[in-house]
Amino acid sequence: MFQEPINIVITGVGGQGNVLAAQVIAVSAVEAGYLVSSGETSGLAQRGGPVMTHVRVFCRQNYGPLVPHGRATVVIGFEPLETMRVLFDYGNRGTVVISNDRPSYPLGCLQCEDSYPEVSLIKDGIKNMVQQSFFIPASELAAQAGTSLAANMVMTGCLAGTGLLPFGKEFFRSTIDKLFPNKLKELNLKAFELGFDQVFQQVV
Amino acid sequence: MTIMGVCLDKPGARVPLTGNEAVARGALEAGVAFVASYPGSPTAEVPGTLARIAQQFDLYVEWSSNEKVAMEGAAAASFAGLRSLAVMKVDGLNVAMDFASALSISGCRGGMVIMVGDDPGSHSSIREEDSRNICKVLHFPVLEPSTVQMAKDLTLAAFNLSESLGVPVVLRCVSRICHGNGAVLLGEIPRQERKASFPQTERMIAFSIQRHALQEEKLAAAARWAEDCSFNRYEEPQDAEKLVISSGPSAFYAREGLQILGLEGSIGVLELASVWPLPHKLLLKHLKHASEVVFAEDVEPFLEDNVMALAALHWHDVGPIKFYGKRSGHVAGPDGPGIGELNPEIMAASLARIFHVSYQRPKIEGGENLPSRELALCPGCPHRASMWAIKTALELDGREGILLGDIGCFCLGIGRTGYYLLQTLHCMGGGIGLASGMGQLSRFGLTQPVVTVLGDSTFFHAALPGLINAHYHHADMLCVLLDNGTTAMTGHQPHPGCELTALGEPADTVPLEGMLNGMGIPYSLGDPYNVEETINIICRLLQEEGTRVLILRRTCALLAVKGKTKNRVYVDPQKCIGDECGCSRFCSRVFSCPANIWDEENGRAKIDETLCNGCGVCADLCPKKAIIVERTV
Incomplete structure (x- = not known):
């Protein structure tokens, strides 16, 4: 038995495939026999803005679409600054963090009105904030699988690799197989497995 | 999430669906025949989903030119005895309100549901209007789901209620429902022959005090239904x-x-x-x-x-x-x-x-000083190039030209990504009406040129009366029509200027140029990626009088690169001389494309090749010509 609900907060920048990752997680959970509730904050559906999605997995009672502040079981960040931002709102000491290590710079930082924190400082900061964190070269792993756009499936694989969810990776695999068009299946499955191995090896 | 789930003919099965898919499924279970909508977040995926399965379930689905037309179309199907669904965001309900207020008096025949998407928090809207107040004014019954499952079930209930009352029922869904995911227990999809007929004895007329009394009676019946509604x-x-x-x-x-x-x-x-x-x-x-x-x-x-x-x-x-x-x-x-x-x-x-109980949430202290992240036009967006050209032309013109905004991706021109150019932003087509009025003000001493921008989808949606008014009254204004060939912001739905309909069938396309010719409005044509030429055209047009149009045509960058190998764009580190250039880091600091970044280590400009969509506009604008474009075609 797991402590329900499992609260997953996924964050990133528009265009990174955050919503699709949330859908893969939600579909996999339902296929595995669990209930889910999710909510998406997509900005203006444009690239460049912050995008956050909540997925909650449970089986005994129904839950709403939003995770209460401070109660994320896991934060999955597709972008280091956004990981940090969401962690302050939704994290606690016990939150598990999985973050891509590749920055995407806000316009304000590019225009030198703001400064983007050193990625190494973000990493150290997060390591001090929570008990367990994983920094993943997700964009590079995705490029290995065929395209850096598949970083979302690398990150989904990382989540599966933590063993935090009460169902196995076969449910993710069958969901990816079902959701993606034929020519993109193999690539996304490969990206998923690369992410899975990254975290699974560290957890075991 | 899964279109297979929406179609699955397996009552009792539990499938993962989004809220929008659940509404689509509920409509199928209700035996809907006719679906009409103008795309708006958070509801755009309802008609989008139904369009994809229209053939399988014998549906008619259209992206109408605006929400009023969509509601009228759906009402017509209802008058002919069919079940129909009109889908819109709350802003669209405002557009449809004139017809809606009459429709609630005339009533309907076949069950008619109006799904309205509200967006608390304005996640993908310019305002967070609450449709319930509008529906109260309109005398429409309103149902609202709290879960994705209920979104499916209430859609079906709304069709039944509408048909029994003879008045459309509104299904109000907030963004959290529309874009949420949930496990949905499926019901049965009926397979009955549907025959449209509007017998001459049937009259759907919104005229007379007696009809008003009947309207109130219907609402009273809806209140009685609500007493026993099992969803409360x-x-x-x-x-x-x-x-x-x-x-x-x-x-x-x-x-x-x-x-x-x-x-x-x-x-x-x-x-x-x-x-x-x-x-x-x-x-x-x-x-x-x-x-x-x-x-x-x-x-x-x-x-x-x-x-x-x-x-x-x-x-x-x-x-x-x-x-x-x-x-x-x-x-x-x-x-x-x-x-x-x-x-x-x-x-x-x-x-x-x-x-009076204490509450302390688990918390990690800090986080106040993180840099914020503003919305940005996509890398390669033709609107950025258009905005740059307009900005430059207005500066060259030197008369403090006014730029009036409208709804579309380019409305981000209110912010950094569009150089803070837009001085007004209200509603679909609002900019052109404002320009029509502002274009009359030289008689009161206005010396600034008046320019408005709008998109192609908006042009068909709400711009025509304003443009006709401007031309008829010889308003001095330049209308810049940013034609990216699609309704981009809501996910690339087609509009009357496109070659295909929502069902993927060939359309009788309405050409922009043909319409302008017919109205006798002079127009010019430009390519926003050709910035220099565009600036010249705008400068010339700013000198002219009366109502004139500039069509800046370039396919949405996201559509243009879909399934294709992108042009490679990179910085030649020999040619870029960094801060010595005097350009003030034009590409990364001024042009405001997220793909133009700065390489701190080497003090040179850099392209984020993952983000870049290969438009090459920054390469044209770079004073040292240090940005190289390798074209794939």
Whole structure:
């Protein structure tokens, strides 16, 4: 038995495939026999803005679409600054963090009105904030699988690799197989497995 | 999430669906035949999903030119005895309101549901309007789901209710429902022959006082239905003295807030799915026992106002009650009561204040000084190039030209990504009407040139009357039509200027140039990626008089690169001389494309090749010609 609900907060920048990752997680959970509730904050559906999605997995009672502040079981960040931002709102000491290590710079930082924190400082900061964190070269792993756009499936694989969810990776695999068009299946499955191995090896 | 789930003919199966897919499924289970909509977030995926399966289920689905036309089309199908669905965001309901207010008087025949998407918190809208107040004015019954499952079930219920009352029923869904995911228990999809017919004895007319009386009778019948509506739900305890009244996902935020505070079980939660008209008897039954009542709802205090009015009318029965909500200021997020979206955090904090219990959430301290992230036009977006050309031309012109905005991706021109150029932003087609008026003001001493921007989809949606008015009255204004060949912001739906319809069938395309020719309005044509030429055209047009149009045509960058190998764009580190150049880092600091970044280590410009869509506009603008474009074609 797991402590329900499992609260997953996924964050990133528009265009990174955050919503699709949330859908893969939600579909996999339902296929595995669990209930889910999710909510998406997509900005203006444009690239460049912050995008956050909540997925909650449970089986005994129904839950709403939003995770209460401070109660994320896991934060999955597709972008280091956004990981940090969401962690302050939704994290606690016990939150598990999985973050891509590749920055995407806000316009304000590019225009030198703001400064983007050193990625190494973000990493150290997060390591001090929570008990367990994983920094993943997700964009590079995705490029290995065929395209850096598949970083979302690398990150989904990382989540599966933590063993935090009460169902196995076969449910993710069958969901990816079902959701993606034929020519993109193999690539996304490969990206998923690369992410899975990254975290699974560290957890075991 | 899964189109297979929407189509699955397996009653009793549980499948993962998004809220929008659940509404689509509910419409299928209701035997819908006709679906019409203009794309708007958060509802665009409802017609999108139904269009994809239209052939399989013998549906007609269209992206109408605007929401009023969509509602009229769906009403026509209903008049002919079919079940029909009109889908729009609340902004679209504003557009359709004139027809809607007459439709609620004339009534309908076949079950007709109007799905309205509200966007508390303005996640993908320019405002967070609450459609319930509008629907009350319109005399439409309103149902609101709190889960994805209920979105499916209430859609079906709404069709049945509409058909039995003879009036359209509104299904109000907030973004959290539309874009949420959930496990949905499927019902049966009927397979019956549908035959459209509007017998001459049937008259759907919105004229006469008697019809008004009938309209009120229908609402009274809807209120009776609401009393026994099984989707209205009350949770323990019996005869609660403390009560939360709620609807939609807010009910979950309230329940979770109570749970966090350890108050669950001691405070009752009444969740209403029938939000208008309200079930008076049900409410009075609970109000009689209550001495304290809290309201949890997005956005306006709608239940709050109407329940308080009910309690005032029945004060002798219900006795003194303290009401807590947005009016009293007790239920409030960081921006104040009635502003922004509710969430479990806000409800927990509000309930703690109201019931005098302590609340401390788990927290990691800090986070105040993180750099913010503004919205940005996509890398390669032709609108950025257009905005740059307009900005430059207005500067060269030197008369402080006014730029009036409209709805579309380019409305981001109010911010950094569009150089803060837009001085107004209101609604679809609003810019052109403003320009038509502003273009008359030289007689009162206005010396600034007047320019407005709008998109191709908006042009068909709401710009024509304004443009015709401007031309007819010889308004001095330049209308820049940013034609990217699609309705980009909501996910690339087709419009009347496109070659295919929602069903993927060949359309009788309406050409922009042909329309302008027909109206006798002079127009020029440009390519926004050719910035220099575009600047020259705009400068020339600014000198001319009367109403003139410039069409800047270039396919949306996201569509243009779809399935293709992108051009490679990179910086030649020999040619870029960094801060010595004197360009003030034009590409990364001024042009504002997220793909133009700065290589701190080497003090040179750099392209983020993952983000870059290969338009090459920055290469043309770089003063040192240090950006290289390798074209794939």
